[in-house]
Amino acid sequence: MNKLSQNKLADELGISRRTISMIENGEQNVSLDYAYRISAYFNLLVQEVFPETKEKSGQANTE
Secondary structure (H helix, E strand, O other): OOOHHHHHHHHHHHOHHHHHHHHHHOOOOHHHHHHHHHHHOOOOOOEEEEEEOOHHHHHHHHO
16 A cells, blocks of 8 residues: 555545544544545445454453
């Protein structure tokens, strides 16, 4: 994939650069709206952009 700045992505999606940074660094959960916008931008499925890890899915089954 080509390098894409957070500023460019934020401008393209109408999302703040800070929000992009926080999502990228795991400091903020991505909203469904943003997940759709980001995945559509890259022409990927939401699951491809935000895959659930085995650890998270395992925790959900045990709680």
